[in-house]
Amino acid sequence: MKQQPEAFHPNSTAALADPVLRSNFRGAMDFLRSKRRTAFAVDDAEGGDFDALSRRGEAIKQRCLQQLPALLEQLEQNCTRNGIQVHWAETPAQANQIIESLIRARSGKHAVKGKSMVTEEIGLNDYLDDRGVRCIESDMGEFIVQLAGETPSHIIMPAIHKDAGQIASLFEKTLEDTPYTEDVDRLIGIGRQQLRERFQHADVGITGVNFAVAETGTLCLVENEGNGRMCTTIPPLHIAVTGIEKVVAQLSDVPPLLSLLTRSATGQKITTYFNMISSPRKPGEQDGPEEVHLVLLDNGRSQAFADEELRKTLQCIRCGACMNHCPVYTRIGGHAYGTTYPGPIGKIVSPHLLGLDATKDLPTASSLCGACEEVCPVRIPIPKLLQRLRVESSHAGTAEEKVKGAGSGRKPLEALVWRIWSWACRHPAIYHRGASLAAHGRKLFKFLPSRWKTQRTMPQPAKITLHTALKNRQRRSASPCPQEKIY
Ligand code: SF4
Numbered sequence: 353m354k355q356q357p358e359a360f361h362p363n364s365t366a367a368l369a370d371p372v373l374r375s376n377f378r379g380a381m382d383f384l385r386s387k388r389r390t391a392f393a394v395d396d397a398e399g400g401d402f403d404a405l406s407r408r409g410e411a412i413k414q415r416c417l418q419q420l421p422a423l424l425e426q427l428e429q430n431c432t433r434n435g436i437q438v439h440w441a442e443t444p445a446q447a448n449q450i451i452e453s454l455i456r457a458r459s460g461k462h463a464v465k466g467k468s469m470v471t472e473e474i475g476l477n478d479y480l481d482d483r484g485v486r487c488i489e490s491d492m493g494e495f496i497v498q499l500a501g502e503t504p505s506h507i508i509m510p511a512i513h514k515d516a517g518q519i520a521s522l523f524e525k526t527l528e529d530t531p532y533t534e535d536v537d538r539l540i541g542i543g544r545q546q547l548r549e550r551f552q553h554a555d556v557g558i559t560g561v562n563f564a565v566a567e568t569g570t571l572c573l574v575e576n577e578g579n580g581r582m583c584t585t586i587p588p589l590h591i592a593v594t595g596i597e598k599v600v601a602q603l604s605d606v607p608p609l610l611s612l613l614t615r616s617a618t619g620q621k622i623t624t625y626f627n628m629i630s631s632p633r634k635p636g637e638q639d640g641p642e643e644v645h646l647v648l649l650d651n652g653r654s655q656a657f658a659d660e661e662l663r664k665t666l667q668c669i670r671c672g673a674c675m676n677h678c679p680v681y682t683r684i685g686g687h688a689y690g691t692t693y694p695g696p697i698g699k700i701v702s703p704h705l706l707g708l709d710a711t712k713d714l715p716t717a718s719s720l721c722g723a724c725e726e727v728c729p730v731r732i733p734i735p736k737l738l739q740r741l742r743v744e745s746s747h748a749g750t751a752e753e754k755v756k757g758a759g760s761g762r763k764p765l766e767a768l769v770w771r772i773w774s775w776a777c778r779h780p781a782i783y784h785r786g787a788s789l790a791a792h793g794r795k796l797f798k799f800l801p802s803r804w805k806t807q808r809t810m811p812q813p814a815k816i817t818l819h820t821a822l823k824n825r826q827r828r829s830a831s832p833c834p835q836e837k838i839y
Pocket residue numbers: 616667668669670671672673674675696697724727728729730731732
């Protein structure tokens with residue numbers, strides 16, 4: 353589906369006006385936050401001390417990112433040695449073409465897919481559908497959003513915006529002979545029944561990758577429903593797709609990251625299934641695909657990698673905790689962003705994938721409260737990166753600026769105001785005169801016309817300027833005096 357971050361403003365206004373959506377999100381986010389809190393209880397004897405674990409996770413990701421090019425080459429060598437064929441894709445179009453050609457080589461028509469945000473990023477389902485290959489989502493949440501003709505609204509819980517009644521109506525409407533029921537166990541049973549047959553007849557299984565281990569050439573996949581295991585064992589062809597940042601150096605890097613991921617995402621100490629795929633089926637083995645392929649996708653990640661500060665974006669392990677704690681995301685939901693990755697992580701990832709020109713409104717949709725950074729298991733300084741992207745979008749671009757579209761958010765009136773401000777700051781007499789006039793006319797500021805005021809209260813200039821206040825204070829410094837009241 354086409355990504356439309358340009359529609360962020362109308363989308364978020366519509367989401368705010370939808371009481372059902374807001375209540376669904378409120379309940380789901382409260383639930384996930386409390387599960388995460390419990391999973392990271394400090395007195396947890398099983399190593400759930402968030403601070404210590406997250407420092408370790410950050411160090412692992414930073415070390416691996418520092419060696420990214422070398423690790424990717426090592427991963428390719430070891431995967432190839434194990435019999436996994438590795439493909440490199442710079443763009444979504446290239447990734448889609450590679451996947452299509454692999455399916456065509458086997459005359460495949462039916463694909464089953466495990467939950468994978470990177471395949472959402474490249475729009476794989478629509479691409480394959482247009483070329484006669486039906487790709488069925490096998491994760492229950494993804495299956496629901498696919499039936500509804502929607503995209504995931506959360507990176508961990510794709511259908512979190514829907515309540516049981518909405519899912520019951522959807523199943524009744526779209527699945528044959530399905531009665532309306534809000535019983536969650538029965539709804540899951542209905543979904544399972546639908547999928548079982550698809551697994552048996554699938555020509556290809558497509559999945560994402562949570563961690564790709566360079567030293568062993570192993571692809572790690574975290575999941576709860578067993579559908580990932582079905583996708584990677586039943587069809588004769590398995591295609592794993594991942595962003596290049598998912599590579600880690602060694603197997604010992606995986607357990608701390610896995611612990612952080614599951615605790616942050618769903619509040620579990622470990623997920624039900626943890627798959628480690630190291631090769632296609634070997635002679636004598638009972639199951640497993642005949643061919644395994646790994647598609648490594650760049651899609652703007654090299655651009656982030658090249659900038660030491662923005663590289664931190666690539667530390668993300670896609671746990672979704674930043675979304676669950678974001679005051680903006682929890683009110684408007686994921687679809688409002690118009691991007692594959694919503695919420696705080698989406699605001700710093702999407703500019704690399706889609707360019708700052710198209711996504712310039714996203715970094716501004718944050719209160720910079722810092723909740724996202726506080727809960728991030730790999731300590732990504734999201735508010736700082738958002739500030740950087742805000743500045744970059746509103747200042748004219750230079751050759752050094754890394755995110756395409758620098759200066760795209762610059763408005764002529766805003767630019768003129770800043771130019772006047774800069775000129776006044778260089779002429780003290782004019783600056784003081786202006787500051788004094790603003791202080792005298794402070795009450796008039798609330799009448800200034802501005803769209804900014806629709807959500808906020810217009811601040812007023814101080815009663816006296818800072819210079820005057822300091823001068824007054826100096827005058828009185830000899831004698832103990834009450835603090836100068838500036839506001
Ligand atoms: S930015 Fe941090 S909290 Fe958000 S999804 Fe990535 S790892 Fe999780």
